[in-house]
Amino acid sequence: MALTRKEIVDHLKNIAGNDRVITDEQVLKENSHDRYKKMETIFGIYTTPIPAAVVKLASTQQVSDVLTFLNENRINCVARTGGTATEGGLETIVENSVVLDGSQMNQIIKIDSTNMQATAQCGVNLGEFEDRLREQGFTMGHSPQSKPLAHMGGLVATRSIGQFSTLYGGIEDMVIGLEAVFPNGRITRIKNVPRRACGPDIRHVIIGNEGALCYITEITVKIYRYFPENNQFLAWALDDMALGFTILREVMVEGYRPSVARLYDAEDGAQHSFDQFAPDKCVLMFMAEGNKRIADATAQGIAAVVGKYEECTPIAGKIIENWFNHLNWGPEKIAEERELIRKTMHMAYTTEVSGNWDCINTIYENALKRIREDYPHMDDLTMLGGHSSHSYQTGTNLYFVYDYDVKECKPEEEINKYHIALNALIVEETLKAGGSMVHHHGIGKYRTPWTRQEHGSAYYILKGLKDQFDPNGIMNTGTIYPVE
């Protein structure tokens, strides 16, 4: 027989101690969601079941003990650290779920300057981690907009990517080894070595699992020398995205690795005030960094590539540098955004996808066309556009951005009327053209209708992982895997 809410809490207190099991109603409400359902939570509406408790975890052994209890009693849990997820992955959709909060496991264990690696617990804030590294002349090279708030565990769990990814890669390129706890309480450590050929790379079972397979407790990442004094910003205005993708591809294929490589369409660029410097134009921008010789060569090489295209007009790098230095989202911006939404009923969301070079412009054009033709509330949209912000040898990502006035619906209806509907059109067009429906936010709970289609025949492997590691289905139900 299932345990009652009170019995769950009592057991958890026995395992973790009274102080570490939180049942305050407001705390539970705040832990029932992430940044997906912004509007309803701003108005104090919580439509997701409120968890039974939040457990402030103290150690890997405690994670193991708590998971063992939850697994034996078939109690759903949601792993959580910084809470900056954007795709509903932190929503507690099952009654009497338990939120496993690792934010107090926040020790930087080691910065190893010989082997160029650093180890942190899951609750270490990325901003603090990076500050500590920079004090010693290093960087992790990971800088998502959520850097001031995000924690290491969540970043790895969601397969996060940062703004310097074109040079440093996504988090999966940075992680060397991990410690994770599986639902049966088994603690596993993947050792830190530069490379090995000892079977499949099992790090990737853990990286990006979104709390649906295991709980990440410790991470070791690569670190790099930090040379901010050599940063160079370059930017150009141009007429259309198709040409921009062509140039982005050429830069990558020629072998240049700028840390930042971005392409904005005119609509999205206007959101960032680029229309003040390049009216009605797309904007292509790069940042070259690293030691001086590499930074110089990268900047010169990119300038030579773009210079071949007469359609491109240079924009002062200082404009881009100033803009770029104000991109991150700290707590003050989150608070400002919530106040703005409350006062104006104006929302902004994104859907990020990816595709190879031969289909990325098709995805861009088709998704926007589909929205313009099929979306029934076009009149409420105040902005519709997109940008590419992470490029690879083989392709790039696309960040569709859409803003809208919320009209004629309750706060709790907004997400279905607007974001979910728009997101669906983009995902469908992306999959149709051969791209991937999620570039770096994770599947969360709202793109699961397409998980099977995304993976095709390889869904067998993905499903096998769930069957193997979480046979009782207690790990973040409804995330990655659709609810059967």
Next chain:
Amino acid sequence: MKIAVCFKIIADYDRMSEKDWIWDTGHFVDTSFVRRVFNCFDESALETALMLSRQFETLSEPCELTAVTVDDEQGDLFLRHLTAIGYSHAVRICCTGQPDLRFNSLVIARLISRYIQQADQQLVILGQQGGEGDNGQTGFLVAEQLGWPCIGEVTNVVRAGSSLLLEVESRIDGGILRQTTALPLVLIMGNSLNSPFLRVPTLKQKLNAKAKPLTLLSEYDLGLDSKALHNTDKVLLSLHRPKKDRSCVFVNGKTAREQAKNLYDHYLKGRLPF
């Protein structure tokens, strides 16, 4: 009802760091690399006027909104934003030779008041100060030149039972003053926790606004000449950026509870009035 809202576009100073505050021999700080934004008080004025105009329109009373700025062509982008969200007219006053008007409220007021008279406006709304010169004088000088009554520190304005009466809420020492006033009138928007944000145009509104003409006026169109643009009441001698030193203390404690207790005991308790 004819309402003119005067606004200023300024560099987003929040995006300038200490090292960016460098000025040349003419006391000009280079802000060309920083985005420009609506001055915050003017933003409140612009949205307040829109909300006021809707009150008239719902009663089928005509209300004509005009946005006015003194700026170069960079102001056009912002004027288009305003025509998209409901301003009937967008006027940019551009002076010959682009004189330094940063600390020249008198000339700005002269230009604005000439336009107000020419266009036969009944209500003028402005923000109380702009981030650039921070003069805080333009609204009062406009009222003086027009010879109209003026209310400062305005936080809200609504229609008051007649198309010629307004109920104006403003901050005074120790309280809020609510008064019913007749037109013509100059209102100077002040600071308020409830200051509205300027609305964002829809895609459709933006598209439609592209076809709407902007009005460009010079000092000559307003019956003035270049002599009238000289700063006659003050001379800019130097600029100085006040140094802002801050100190920081890390509050110790192993748990959040312990940290909160230490914060309260050592830093807050002594400052609280009870």
